[in-house]
Structure formats: C-alpha cells, structure tokens
Amino acid sequence: LSHLPPAISHKINSHDIFLPADQTKEDICRLILRSDNFPPDFGFSFSHVIQIDISTVIFRMVGSPGLIRGVMFLFLSLSVHSHHLFQSVPVAPASQDASRAEECEGDTCSICFEPWTTAGEHRLAALRCGHLFGHMCINRWLRGQGQAAKCPQCNKKAKRSDIVLLYAPKLRALDNSEFESMKKSLEQEQSLRRKAELDSAQSRLQLQVMTNKCGQLQQQLQELMAQTGRSAAPSSSSASLAFSQLSDVSQRPDGGRTGQYSFSKAVLVSQSGGCRVLSYCEPLSCLLASQPSPHATLVPGCGVKKLSVVNVKACQYIPIHGKQIRGLAFNRQNDSLLLSASLDNTVKLTSLLTNTVVQTYNTGRPVWSCCWCLDNSNYVYAGLYNGSVLVYDTRDTSTHVQELQPLRSRCPVASLCYVPRAANSSFPCGGLIAGSLEGGCFWEQVDGTNYRPHVLPLETAGCTDIQVETESRHCLVTYRPGRSHPSLRCVLMALSRSPQQDSGQQPSCSCSPVQTFSAGSSSKLLTKNAVFRSPAGTGTLVCAGDEASNSTMVWDAGSGSLLQKLPADLPVLDISPFQVNGDHFLASLTEKMLKLYKWE
Structure with a gap:
C-alpha cells in the first residue's frame, strides 16, 4: 500500500488484489485461488473498484465468507506484470487486525497508515471535526476531491483552510x-x-x-x-412500713394528727440524667426542672422541662442556655417570666407564655445563682463564680447597674435569697442574702441603688446553701459534714437587727441559731433545701435531701423532730413546696426523676 497514492490507499482492504489491466479475471482466479482444488459448486467473483492508471486495476473479491477467510491474500506489487508472480498471502484473523489497528490508531495517519512526524510534510494536522492526519496526506486528499471534499473519517464537509497544524511531539489517546x-x-x-x-x-x-x-x-x-x-401497706412488713410511711408524725395537743405527705406521682424528666434545679410557676401551675437537651445533636445546650401539675405530665422542653443551669427563679408579678443563671456566663429572662428568651445579660463569668428583688421586680441579681453579685435593671438591656464586691473571700456565690421589707416585724429591713462556701453576707437595701453589707455570723467552711422563710424572717443554713460535725446539718437561724445606739452608728443585721437538724454523713453535691410554713396552718417545716439514704427528710422546725422520710431512687438535688387549688404539694427533684407528694 505504501506504493499507492494516498487518494487510493485508504480505500483498500484485505479482500482487494492488484493486477495489470491486461490480465483477465479468469486467469487471476485460476492462479490465486487454484480453483481446481475447490468443489465444482464453489462460486466466487470479482467486482471492479478503481482504475488506478492504464496499467493497474484493483479488483475486489466477492464470495462465501468462509472461503474468503480461508484464501485471504494481501495485494500485488504494481511492478509485477506477469500473472505467474501473483502471490496469495493469508490475512491475519480479524481479532489480530483489530488489535493492530487499535495499536496504530493513536499514532498513525488514517490515510497512509504511516506514523506522524513532528516536522516536515507529514507533520500532525487536524480538521475542524477533530480527526487527525498527516499534513501532506490530508492536503492532497482535500485538493483531489475539490469542492465536494469531505473528511475521510466522518464524511463531514471540509476544505483546505480547515487544516490546523498541531504542535504535539507525541499524541496518544x-x-x-x-x-x-x-x-x-x-x-x-x-x-x-x-x-x-x-x-x-x-x-x-x-x-x-x-x-x-x-x-x-x-x-x-x-x-x-x-x-x-x-394499698398493701397495712399487711406489709414492718421494715417496708417504716420506709414508706414514718410513724413519727407530728401530733396535735389533743393527740390527733396534723397531716403528712403521701406519695402522689413520679415523672421522668430526663432519661440520661443531668437535672439540677427546680422552681414553681404559680400563674401557669407548672414546675420547671433544668436538664440537658434531650436532642443534643439537633439542639445542644441546656434548658427547662415544663411539667403541668394539673395532670402531672411533662409538657415541653424549652432550650435556654449553652451550659448547665444553676439557678431558676420567679417574681411576684405573675407575668410568667423565668429568671435563669448558667455556667455559660449569661443570665436570661424567658417568657413561659411564648417559650422564648426575651432578654440576655452577659456576665463575663460563670453564674452560680440568681434571684428577683421582691420589693421591686425591675431588679434581678446574679451570683458569680468570683464571689461578686451583679445587679441588673430589666429596663436596661445593656449591662449591670451595680456590682456588689465580696467582703472576704472570692468563693462562688452558691445561693442568693431576697428578704422583702416587713415594717411590723423584728427584722423590718429588706435585702439580699448571698451565701458562699465560706459564709454569708446580708446586703441591706438602703434605697433603690445603695446597699449596706452585713457579714452574718456563720461557720467559715462548708456552707452549701442558704434559704429564707420570708414570713417568719428565718433562714436555713446547710453545712457539709466535717471533722467536728460528721453529719449533714441544717441550722435554722432567726434574722435580727440591733437598734441604733447613737446617731453616728448604723444599725447592724445579724442572725442567731434556733434549731439544728442532722441528716446523713454524706454530702458530695451542692443541694438546695427548703424552709416554709406548714400546710397545717401553724408552725414551720424544714426539708432537706439526705444523700446517705436517698430520701427527703421533713422536720418540724418548732420541736426539731423528724416527721417523715420520703424515699427517692437517687440523691435529692432540689425541693420545692407549692399549692394548687387549695391542695399542698412537695416536689423533690433527682438527677432523672421528679416526685410529687401531697399533704393529707
């Protein structure tokens, strides 16, 4: 094929033979195919394809596919003029031809089947359709076809001006x-x-x-x-009876019982635990218990779980803070605004009517406690990790209006309680009691913005909680077990104010112990206790969680006697008494559960 012009060679296939024009088809067939050796019924023929010149003609073999595959021959040299020198060469199988074609397809010209060159007349060139050829071959091809020139590969119209030289040293797909x-x-x-x-x-x-x-x-x-x-208590064993219902109940002077707390219902607050503090919202008749988010992957952080005390069911979770909540409080305005303190350095106001945060104050430090001013609901207090107390005006949304610096150490303010003014009592002044691990301080509110500190005569170590009973003007101070006192102690103290001795001396506020209540020997958690008026109408009750027995202990503040021991599955962290429709209840919160007890 290398001896043929490019315009002819691309049309040649393995069935074509070349012979001088003066040779007859019969001579060719007899010579090459040796028809004497084939059966008589074997048929074949040649079709004329191209007249190359006056001396050479190309014939294409037509016949049985099986015969053609068996007697394939390549081609005859143009210089041969005698049929005696015709050669018959079997063609390689189709698979080998395809393999060779694939090998050469990436680096040979499809017109002359010669490799491309990087320079000279046969350098690499392409048409607009994208097919590759040698420059000399495609130029001659298009020139020979004239106006009807087409691409040899795809038969798309092409012209010589479409030829583009490619500057590639080597091209391979x-x-x-x-x-x-x-x-x-x-x-x-x-x-x-x-x-x-x-x-x-x-x-x-x-x-x-x-x-x-x-x-x-x-x-x-x-x-x-x-x-x-x-229902089976009367027939149960004495041990079970002693645990579920205590026989040491307060008595009236005439021998009749004043009442006691009986188990009402238990509610699962958090399956994974993490509950901390508890508070009661009177306008909505619901309890609020702090807990981590139940869907931490979707809504991270911490919030509160609303529990309706009407049907005693968990209603809704409200996300509020990014870290653990350490304090919850309501005011006396019945506006359903919840004040919350958290370790994420914020104090927030949340409307329980819309379940949304309406105000956020950035304290700059972790907040351990909070409370409302019961004399003016526009003010709230936040006890910080460094011992300071920040005073906020809810009408000012920017920052705190005052900071009450600690007088002694900078221990975290674990508890905050506000004592409202009471003109007719022995302790008429109002102010804030801040309790830390090393004692307590009463910040007397002289006027709207001025506070006078009074250090309370408390023990200098182990104070974990201070709660206030506003009517009787008593406070309950809780101490951890120590070397001198191996058990948990709750000391009921009466607030007092000394009269003014002269015009140059300010009256001082103090407190004195009235009754001491002892519990178990374990106190690893910062729990919150309660002191409140007895549902019986007279006297005061003291309630505290006992870690050693996982129970809530109820004492009579007047006599100091233990009235009840209400069992729990885990240590009690917070206690909240409340009243609904004339009925008195006591709620105790553990890490997972909330238990309600009804006064009967």
Whole structure:
C-alpha cells in the first residue's frame, strides 16, 4: 500500500488484489485461488473498484465468507506484470487486525497508515471535526476531491483552510475507561452512603422516641407499684412500713394528727440524667426542672422541662442556655417570666407564655445563682463564680447597674435569697442574702441603688446553701459534714437587727441559731433545701435531701423532730413546696426523676 497514492490507499482492504489491466479475471482466479482444488459448486467473483492508471486495476473479491477467510491474500506489487508472480498471502484473523489497528490508531495517519512526524510534510494536522492526519496526506486528499471534499473519517464537509497544524511531539489517546468506571462506582457508593446516613439518623430519632416512650412506661409502672404498695401497706412488713410511711408524725395537743405527705406521682424528666434545679410557676401551675437537651445533636445546650401539675405530665422542653443551669427563679408579678443563671456566663429572662428568651445579660463569668428583688421586680441579681453579685435593671438591656464586691473571700456565690421589707416585724429591713462556701453576707437595701453589707455570723467552711422563710424572717443554713460535725446539718437561724445606739452608728443585721437538724454523713453535691410554713396552718417545716439514704427528710422546725422520710431512687438535688387549688404539694427533684407528694 505504501506504493499507492494516498487518494487510493485508504480505500483498500484485505479482500482487494492488484493486477495489470491486461490480465483477465479468469486467469487471476485460476492462479490465486487454484480453483481446481475447490468443489465444482464453489462460486466466487470479482467486482471492479478503481482504475488506478492504464496499467493497474484493483479488483475486489466477492464470495462465501468462509472461503474468503480461508484464501485471504494481501495485494500485488504494481511492478509485477506477469500473472505467474501473483502471490496469495493469508490475512491475519480479524481479532489480530483489530488489535493492530487499535495499536496504530493513536499514532498513525488514517490515510497512509504511516506514523506522524513532528516536522516536515507529514507533520500532525487536524480538521475542524477533530480527526487527525498527516499534513501532506490530508492536503492532497482535500485538493483531489475539490469542492465536494469531505473528511475521510466522518464524511463531514471540509476544505483546505480547515487544516490546523498541531504542535504535539507525541499524541496518544489515554484509555480512561477503567477510571470512568471507578468514578461511577465511587458516585454510586457515595449515594448509598448518604442514604445509609439518612437511614441512620432516622433510626436514631426513632430510638429516641422509643426511649422516651419506654421511660413513660417505666414511670407508669412505678406509679402503679407505688399505689399497690400503699394499698398493701397495712399487711406489709414492718421494715417496708417504716420506709414508706414514718410513724413519727407530728401530733396535735389533743393527740390527733396534723397531716403528712403521701406519695402522689413520679415523672421522668430526663432519661440520661443531668437535672439540677427546680422552681414553681404559680400563674401557669407548672414546675420547671433544668436538664440537658434531650436532642443534643439537633439542639445542644441546656434548658427547662415544663411539667403541668394539673395532670402531672411533662409538657415541653424549652432550650435556654449553652451550659448547665444553676439557678431558676420567679417574681411576684405573675407575668410568667423565668429568671435563669448558667455556667455559660449569661443570665436570661424567658417568657413561659411564648417559650422564648426575651432578654440576655452577659456576665463575663460563670453564674452560680440568681434571684428577683421582691420589693421591686425591675431588679434581678446574679451570683458569680468570683464571689461578686451583679445587679441588673430589666429596663436596661445593656449591662449591670451595680456590682456588689465580696467582703472576704472570692468563693462562688452558691445561693442568693431576697428578704422583702416587713415594717411590723423584728427584722423590718429588706435585702439580699448571698451565701458562699465560706459564709454569708446580708446586703441591706438602703434605697433603690445603695446597699449596706452585713457579714452574718456563720461557720467559715462548708456552707452549701442558704434559704429564707420570708414570713417568719428565718433562714436555713446547710453545712457539709466535717471533722467536728460528721453529719449533714441544717441550722435554722432567726434574722435580727440591733437598734441604733447613737446617731453616728448604723444599725447592724445579724442572725442567731434556733434549731439544728442532722441528716446523713454524706454530702458530695451542692443541694438546695427548703424552709416554709406548714400546710397545717401553724408552725414551720424544714426539708432537706439526705444523700446517705436517698430520701427527703421533713422536720418540724418548732420541736426539731423528724416527721417523715420520703424515699427517692437517687440523691435529692432540689425541693420545692407549692399549692394548687387549695391542695399542698412537695416536689423533690433527682438527677432523672421528679416526685410529687401531697399533704393529707
């Protein structure tokens, strides 16, 4: 083929033979195919294809496919003029031809089947359609076809001006079929992975729902077991009776019972635990218990769980803070505004009517406690980690209006209680009691913005909580066990104010112990206790959590006697008495559960 012009050679295939024009078809057939050796019924013929010149003609063999494959011959040299020198050469199988063609396809001209060159007449060139040829070959090809010139590969119209020289030293098509296959497989795997992740998220959500449902069923089971235990109490053993209902109940002078707390209901607040403080909202008749977010992956942080005391069911979780909540408080305005303090350096006001945060104050330090000013609901207090107390005016949304610096150490303010003014009592002044681990201080509110500090005569170590009973003007101070006192102590103290001795001396405020109540020997947590008026109408009750026995202990403040020991599954962290529709209740909060007791 290398001896043929480019315009002719591209049309030649393995079935073509070359012979002088004066040779007959019969001579060619007899010579090359040796027809004497074939059966008589074998048929074949040649079709004239191209007249190269006056001396050479190309004939194409037409016949049985099997015969053609068996007697393939390559071609005859143009210089041969005698049929005796015709040669018959078998052509390689089609698979080998295809393999060779594929090998040469990337670096040979499709017109002359010669390799491209980087310079000279046969340098690499391309048409507008993108097919590659030798420059000399494609130029001759287009010139020979004239106005009807087409691309030898795709038969698209082409002209000589479409020829573009390519400056590539070597051009070879990269076989990326395996890469594309792997890429497609990767995309499929990524799609399957995303689908699996979505299914996993849905499964986790369903698991959370089922976990909550399981907790509710466990709660109902505990309630049924408690009701069964109460109904079977008369026939139960003496040990069980002593644990569920204490016989040491306060008596009237005539011998009749004044009443006691009986178990009403238990509510699961947090399946994973983490509850800390408790407060009661009187306008909405609901309890608020702090807890971590039940859906930490979707809504991280901490908030409060609303529990309606009408039907005693957990209503809704309200996200508020980013870290643990250490204090909850309501004012006396019945506006359902919840004041909360958190370790995320913020104090927030949350409307329980809309369940949204309406005001945020950045304290700059972790907040351990908070309370309202009961004489002026426009002011709130925040006890900080460094011992300071910040005073905020809710009408000023920017920053605090005053900072009360600690007089002694800079221990965290673990408790804050406000004592309202009472003109007719022995302790008429109003102010703030700030309790820390090393004692307490009463900040007397002289006027709207001025405070006078009074250091209370408390023990200098182990003070974990201070609570106030505003009517009787008493405060309950809780001490951890120590070397001199191996058990938890709750000391009831009466607030007092010394009269003014002369015009140059200010009256001083102090407190004195009235009654001491002892509990167990363990106190690892900063729990909150309660002191309040007895539901019986006379006297005062003191309630404290006992870690050693996992129970709530109820004492009579007047006699100091232990009235009841209400069992719990875990250590009691906070206690809150409240009243609904004339009935008195006591709520105790553990890390997971809330238990309600009704006064009967």
